[in-house]
Amino acid sequence: MSFISYSFVAFLAVLYVLYYLLPKKTQWLLLLVGSLVFYAHAGWYSFIFILVVAAVVYTAGIKIQDQYDARDEEISANQQLFSKDEQRQIKAQAKAKAKTFLAASLATVLGILAVIKYTSFVINNVNSIIGSNFVPYRFILPMGISFYTFQSVGYAADVYWEKTRAERNPLKLMLFVSFFPQLVQGPISRFGELSGTLLSEHKFEPKQAAFGFQRVLWGFFKKLVVADRLVILVRSLILDPAAYRGAYVVLLVFFYAIQLYSDFTGGIDIAIGAAEMFGVVVAENFARPFFSKNAAEYWRRWHITMGAWFKDYVFYPVSVSKAMQRISSKSRSTFGQKIGRRIPVYLTSIVVWAATGIWHGAAWNFVVWGLLNCLVIIVSQEMEPAYKKFHEKYPFSNTRAYDFLQIVRTFWIMGFIRVLDCYQNVPLTFRQVASVFTASNWSVLFNGSLLELGLSEADFVAVALGCIVMVSVSLLQEKGSVRELLAAKPTVLRYSVVWLALASIILLGAYGIGFDANQFIYNRF
Amino acid sequence: MKRILRIILPLFLFASSFWVLQCIVVPKYVSENVEGRLVAEYYDSAGGNEVMFLGDCEVYSNFSTVRLWVEYGITSYIRGSPQQLIWHSYYLLEDALRYETPKVVVFNVLAMKYGKPQNEAYNRLAIDGMRFSKSKIESAINSMTDEEELVTYIFPILRFHSRWSELCFEDLNIFGTQRLSHNGYVMRVDTKPAMNVPTPPPLADYSFEDKAWEYLDKMAELCISNGIEFVLVKSPSIHPAWYPEWDTQIKEYADKNGIMYVNTLEFQRETGIDYEKDTYDAGMHLNLSGAEKLSVWFGALLKEHFDLHDYRYSQEVAKVWHDKWAYYTWMKAVQEKILLDDGTLNRYY
Numbered sequence: 001m002s003f004i005s006y007s008f009v010a011f012l013a014v015l016y017v018l019y020y021l022l023p024k025k026t027q028w029l030l031l032l033v034g035s036l037v038f039y040a041h042a043g044w045y046s047f048i049f050i051l052v053v054a055a056v057v058y059t060a061g062i063k064i065q066d067q068y069d070a071r072d073e074e075i076s077a078n079q080q081l082f083s084k085d086e087q088r089q090i091k092a093q094a095k096a097k098a099k100t101f102l103a104a105s106l107a108t109v110l111g112i113l114a115v116i117k118y119t120s121f122v123i124n125n126v127n128s129i130i131g132s133n134f135v136p137y138r139f140i141l142p143m144g145i146s147f148y149t150f151q152s153v154g155y156a157a158d159v160y161w162e163k164t165r166a167e168r169n170p171l172k173l174m175l176f177v178s179f180f181p182q183l184v185q186g187p188i189s190r191f192g193e194l195s196g197t198l199l200s201e202h203k204f205e206p207k208q209a210a211f212g213f214q215r216v217l218w219g220f221f222k223k224l225v226v227a228d229r230l231v232i233l234v235r236s237l238i239l240d241p242a243a244y245r246g247a248y249v250v251l252l253v254f255f256y257a258i259q260l261y262s263d264f265t266g267g268i269d270i271a272i273g274a275a276e277m278f279g280v281v282v283a284e285n286f287a288r289p290f291f292s293k294n295a296a297e298y299w300r301r302w303h304i305t306m307g308a309w310f311k312d313y314v315f316y317p318v319s320v321s322k323a324m325q326r327i328s329s330k331s332r333s334t335f336g337q338k339i340g341r342r343i344p345v346y347l348t349s350i351v352v353w354a355a356t357g358i359w360h361g362a363a364w365n366f367v368v369w370g371l372l373n374c375l376v377i378i379v380s381q382e383m384e385p386a387y388k389k390f391h392e393k394y395p396f397s398n399t400r401a402y403d404f405l406q407i408v409r410t411f412w413i414m415g416f417i418r419v420l421d422c423y424q425n426v427p428l429t430f431r432q433v434a435s436v437f438t439a440s441n442w443s444v445l446f447n448g449s450l451l452e453l454g455l456s457e458a459d460f461v462a463v464a465l466g467c468i469v470m471v472s473v474s475l476l477q478e479k480g481s482v483r484e485l486l487a488a489k490p491t492v493l494r495y496s497v498v499w500l501a502l503a504s505i506i507l508l509g510a511y512g513i514g515f516d517a518n519q520f521i522y523n524r525f
Numbered sequence: 526m527k528r529i530l531r532i533i534l535p536l537f538l539f540a541s542s543f544w545v546l547q548c549i550v551v552p553k554y555v556s557e558n559v560e561g562r563l564v565a566e567y568y569d570s571a572g573g574n575e576v577m578f579l580g581d582c583e584v585y586s587n588f589s590t591v592r593l594w595v596e597y598g599i600t601s602y603i604r605g606s607p608q609q610l611i612w613h614s615y616y617l618l619e620d621a622l623r624y625e626t627p628k629v630v631v632f633n634v635l636a637m638k639y640g641k642p643q644n645e646a647y648n649r650l651a652i653d654g655m656r657f658s659k660s661k662i663e664s665a666i667n668s669m670t671d672e673e674e675l676v677t678y679i680f681p682i683l684r685f686h687s688r689w690s691e692l693c694f695e696d697l698n699i700f701g702t703q704r705l706s707h708n709g710y711v712m713r714v715d716t717k718p719a720m721n722v723p724t725p726p727p728l729a730d731y732s733f734e735d736k737a738w739e740y741l742d743k744m745a746e747l748c749i750s751n752g753i754e755f756v757l758v759k760s761p762s763i764h765p766a767w768y769p770e771w772d773t774q775i776k777e778y779a780d781k782n783g784i785m786y787v788n789t790l791e792f793q794r795e796t797g798i799d800y801e802k803d804t805y806d807a808g809m810h811l812n813l814s815g816a817e818k819l820s821v822w823f824g825a826l827l828k829e830h831f832d833l834h835d836y837r838y839s840q841e842v843a844k845v846w847h848d849k850w851a852y853y854t855w856m857k858a859v860q861e862k863i864l865l866d867d868g869t870l871n872r873y874y
Contacts, residue, residue, distance in 0.1 A: 006676045006683075458690030495535050502539075503546065506682060507689045513645060513672050514687060 001041040003184070003270045004223055004511065011038065012216075012274060019278055024201035031179065031198070031278060032171055038180035039143070046142035049116070053109050053145075054170075054177040057152040060105030061159045061166035061173070064098040068162060102160040106153060113149045117141060121362035144183045146359060150309055152177055155191045157313055164192040172199055179280070181271040185264070187285040187305040194282065202279030211483050215273025217501045218473075222266030224509030226466035230259040232454040232510075238422045241432055246439025249432045251450070253415040256422055258467060261290065264303075288474045293406035295376040298414055306359075310352050318348045349374050360421075365429065369420040376413060462508045547682035548699035551653070555695045555702050558646075559873065560585070560607050562705050564617070564654030567604055570708055571624035573842065575833050576601035578709065579614040579744075580633030583760035586810035590708035591853040592820040594846050597828050598835035602627075603709025606651040608643060611636040611740040613651040616664035618744060620655055622751060629831050630748050631756045634775050634786075635767065637741065640734020642670045652678055705873060707853050712813050714860040715870040719800035719808030725766030733774060745782060754785075754831055761789040761798055761819060763808040785830065789819065796822040805870075813857060 001008050015034045019027055040047055071094035075087050082090070116139045123136035155176065158164045167173040176191055179198060237244045237252040244252070268285045275282040283305050292298035299307050318324055324344050332340030350371065357370020391397045416433055423429045444450070451457065476482045486494055554561030563585060576599055578584050585605035593599040604617040614632060621627075642648065648668045655661040657679070665678035677684035688696075695702075705711065748755035757779055759767055772788055779786035789796060796819050800808055803815025811819060827833060836842040859874045 006674055456690065461690075495538075499539060499542065503543070506543070507546070507550070507686050509686065512674070512677065512684055512686070 001038050003267060004220070004228075007041075012277075016277055019202075020204045024203070027201055027278075028172065028175060028199050031280075032175040035175060035178040035180040035183065039178055039183060042143040045140065046145075049112065049142040049145060050148060050178055051174075053112065053149060053152050054174045056105050056108045057156045057177070058167070058170050058173045060101045060156050062168065063101040064156070064159045065166035065168075067094040067098045067101075070094065098160055102156055105156050109149050109152055109156075113145060115139070116145060118358070118362045144185070147186050147188055148177050148183060150188050150306075150313075150359075154188070154309060154313055158191060164190075164195075167191070167195070175199070179275070181274040181280075182282055185267045185271070186303075187268060187271065187283045188309050189283055189305070194280070197279060197281045200279075205279070207487065208279060209277055210487075212273045212275075212277030214483055214486070214498065214501075215276060216270050217273075217498065217505065219266045219269030219271075219273060220505045220509070221466070221501055222262040222269065222470065224266075224505055224511050226463055226470070227259050227263035227266055228510040228515060229455065229459050229463055229466075230255050230262070232459075232515075234259050234422070236453040241423060241428060245432060245435040246441045247436075247444050248441070249419070249436050249439075251445070252422060253412065253419055256418060257290070257411065257415045258463075260418065260421075262466070262470065288477060290411055291407055291474065291478065292410050293403060294380050294410055295373065295414065296380065298410055299373070299377070306356070310356055314355055315348055315352045318351055319344065324348060346378055349378065361424075363424060365420040365424050365426050368426050369417060372417045372420070376417070459510075465504075465508070543682065545699065547680065549692065549696055550685045550688045551681045552685060552688070553695050553698065553702060558650065559705055560711065561650045562654065562702070563606050563709060563711070564604070564651060566654075566704055566706055567602060567621070567709065568624075568656060569704070570602060571621065574600050574602040574625055574708070575628045576631060576827060577618065577621060577627040577629070578603040578605065578631045578633070579609075579618055580605050580760070581609040581636060582607050582810055583635050583762045584631075584633045585706065585709055585711050586713065587760045587762065587816050587819055588710060588823065589712075589813070589816040589820040590710045591846075591849055592817045593824045593827075594837070595850065596821050597824045597833070598837035599824055599827065599833050600836050600842065600846070601708060603706070605709055606647070606654075608639075608647040609636060609651050610639050610643065610647075610668060611737050611744075612667045613648075613664055615740045615744050615747070616660040616667075617651070617655070618747060620658055620660040622747070623658065623660075626751055627753060628833060629754045629756055629827060630744070631758050632741075632744060633760050634757050634771075635759065635762075635765075637733045637737045637771065637775065640736040642668050645670050645673055648673070649684075653681055703874070704852070707849060707856075710816065712816075712853070712856055712860065712873070713805045713810070713870060714813045714857060715805045715864055716802060716812055716814075717805055717807050718802070719763060719804050722764050722808055725768065728768065728770075731768055731770035731774075733771070738778075741778070745784060756827075757784055757786040758823075759786075759788040759790060761793070761796065761815075762810060763790070763800060765809070787823075787826065789823070792822070813860075 001011065011034070015030070019030055022030055036047075039050060071090055074090055075082060120136035120138055123134045126132060127134055155164075155173075159166045167176070172195075176189075176195060176198060179189075179194070182189060234252065234256050237248055237255075265286050272282045272284070285304050285306075287301040287304065289298050289302035292301050324347070327347065328341070328344040331343040334340065335343065353370040353374035354367055355370070356373075357366040357368070360366045360369070396402055419433065420426065420429045423432060450460070455463070473482055476485065486497060552558070552561060560582075576593070578588055578590075578601065580603075582605070585603045588601075588603060590601045590603060593601050602621075604614070604621060606613065609617075614636060618630060648665070648670070652661060652664050652668065655664065661678065662675070665673075665675055669675065674683070745755050747753075757775060759772070759775070767788075767790060775786055775788075778784070798811065798815050798818055803811055803818060805812040836846070856874050860870055863872060864870050
């Protein structure tokens with residue numbers, strides 16, 4: 001069930017009414033039933049995977065928790081008898097057993113993801129390396145598997161690290177894994193953060209309802225008015241790379257950036273807004289990423305929960321792993337403190353970014369995309385001292401105008417890296433990007449050629465209006481909550497804004513016959 | 526009270542403003558696809574019609590309701606629209622029965638050739654004009670092609686929203702436009718002789734599809750349960766083809782169910798239709814002259830077989846039909862003038 005389908009709107013409305021009509025004790029159960037109904041729309045095949053993943057992490061969580069509970073019981077019961085060393089030993093034993101359960105669960109759920117998502121990729125690469133002719137089995141990717149797998153892995157790891165206690169009610173854990181708003185494209189939530197509001201009872205709050213509804217509307221606006229209109233133009237540019245080179249690649253970089261942003265953030269707004277209507281607080285996933293002044297800041301503002309997930313569950317564990325400790329001490333002794341201490345950090349970064357790339361898709365373009373992001377971040381970190389000197393020497397570099405230049409620079413750098421996602425072919429992407437530097441077709445930006453890419457003048461007007469609204473809202477958000485700002489205004493103004501939003505979505509939205517039904521881009525990850 | 530008002534008032538304002546928006550963006554069928562107005566026009570003349578015609582362009586172009594009145598005092602209405610499928614006709618009849626119960630229902634059997642939803646555009650012409658009712662919803666459910674959504678028939682703004690960029694002055698006229706039809710009859714006075722009518726290609730299978738039979742049964746049952754005489758007719762259009770194999774199936778059905786079936790193609794001499802003079806598009810549809818000839822003949826048939834009242838002597842009804850007659854003659858004069866001035870009939874009035 002797509003967020004932008006009529007059936008989703010009806011589903012949300014019915015669930016919402018029932019949620020506040022039924023006894024509060026049953027609210028979480030209703031959300032579970034709703035989530036399962038939502039997921040069942042993807043078919044039984046997908047349903048089986050989510051059940052298996054939830055069952056595995058539930059069992060692992062319980063087993064891990066049992067070890068810790070037994071340990072705590074043993075130590076507290078024998079506080080006087082055990083020496084510190086004995087207590088340490090008991091803790092180590094419990095940790096080792098817990099680690100076995102964690103490893104088994106991670107191997108299972110990540111194994112499922114790996115087999116489903118990466119079998120073809122691996123076999124194709126093996127074929128091209130050794131010249132074999134293995135025929136890869138193409139699995140259908142179950143809806144949202146990358147997201148709920150990561151969420152489940154995070155849960156098991158958090159229980160193992162004792163950041164959270166294991167959930168003993170399997171249905172409640174199932175709800176955490178399958179909570180429908182965030183199931184298809186995130187945000188990737190942590191059990192400790194989400195379960196508080198997800199599993200508690202909620203009474204109807206008009207302000208919360210209004211805020212949730214407004215957020216959902218905002219998501220629909222971005223998705224339907226901007227993203228699904230721009231996708232027509234973006235597709236035209238991608239499908240005929242030979243015809244659309246040079247200046248057209250610049251157009252692609254620009255419009256794909258806007259399309260992806262409005263598509264992904266639109267979906268996340270719908271997810272967060274829908275959850276908010278039920279009183280559930282879901283983590284924010286974006287913080288105006290196109291206002292970033294460098295790549296590292298961009299990644300702190302874009303897909304925040306994924307970045308945080310990789311930081312907490314890949315970067316830190318790899319950094320403190322024994323292998324990395326060995327590399328660290330060896331590199332320090334070989335290259336000295338200054339360079340030696342950077343090598344393990346950069347190696348870990350490369351691992352994390354390669355993993356981030358491959359998580360997005362089983363293809364080399366995603367791996368290269370991840371590594372290029374890593375390269376830009378490392379280079380800018382290395383350049384930090386030079387930047388510092390530059391800022392000290394040239395006062396204009398501390399002005400708002402220079403900030404703006406940095407924002408523009410970051411937008412284009414990230415944009416050019418992002419086109420790897422468009423062409424999905426590494427050599428082709430590099431050829432297309434190279435064509436920008438030898439382009440002689442800049443006149444296409446002004447001579448009406450833009451109108452031959454599938455969008456009419458009216459479509460461009462709608463996109464421009466959408467972008468103006470998005471930029472204005474982002475600027476306001478930098479100062480504080482736009483919804484709080486709106487809530488403080490007179491009723492007539494509040495209702496007028498909501499009316500305008502609704503009318504814009506209905507009238508300007510690119511949906512229905514004549515427009516393709518476009519999935520959210522992040523659904524496919 | 527104040528609290529309720531605070532909830533009701535914004536809801537009312539929201540609903541009414543979106544209703545106005547919807548009225549603006551839905552097509553008005555003034556400059557193009559004018560037949561899109563036919564279904565909605567019925568509600569202005571609903572009630573008091575003793576004969577109800579159902580079918581596609583072969584009905585609304587070929588039977589002149591006003592001529593039936595003038596000759597026999599028969600009050601009739603044509604619920605027709607372009608490529609109207611049999612289930613469109615069924616649900617239009619069901620809808621009409623909410624307003625009146627005619628004595629005779631005449632259904633043109635050409636629609637039997639379609640057993641599946643065909644085209645969204647024609648669905649729109651047949652359904653959008655219906656007032657909201659269970660019949661309308663069921664008609665939409667049965668007619669929708671894969672790409673269509675039921676909700677767009679309830680809220681057409683969701684279908685036509687993208688017209689915002691092509692709105693013109695006529696779209697702002699949300700309170701209706703001048704009537705196009707004469708109780709469902711669409712007049713054309715121009716002539717294009719039927720010459721070189723193409724030979725119809727043989728078909729692999731001449732059987733009508735199950736769904737077409739199902740709705741023919743339903744229509745017959747609906748008529749019986751409402752005490753209405755059900756008549757099947759094949760309008761005298763010579764193109765598209767009406768195959769003898771199709772005709773045989775309908776004859777057998779009519780005989781088996783005791784229903785009157787008239788294939789007017791077999792009565793060319795009796796009707797007096799001259800396909801060189803009485804058609805405006807080479808035999809597909811009759812022009813005014815052809816429609817009047819057919820109506821004079823068919824009206825006599827109806828009078829002969831059914832107990833239809835002659836309302837010409839009922840002052841109240843006659844007054845209404847006098848106005849219809851006046852509009853009919855006015856349009857005829859206007860079309861003849863357009864034809865004279867422009868050499869072609871490029872508009873109805």
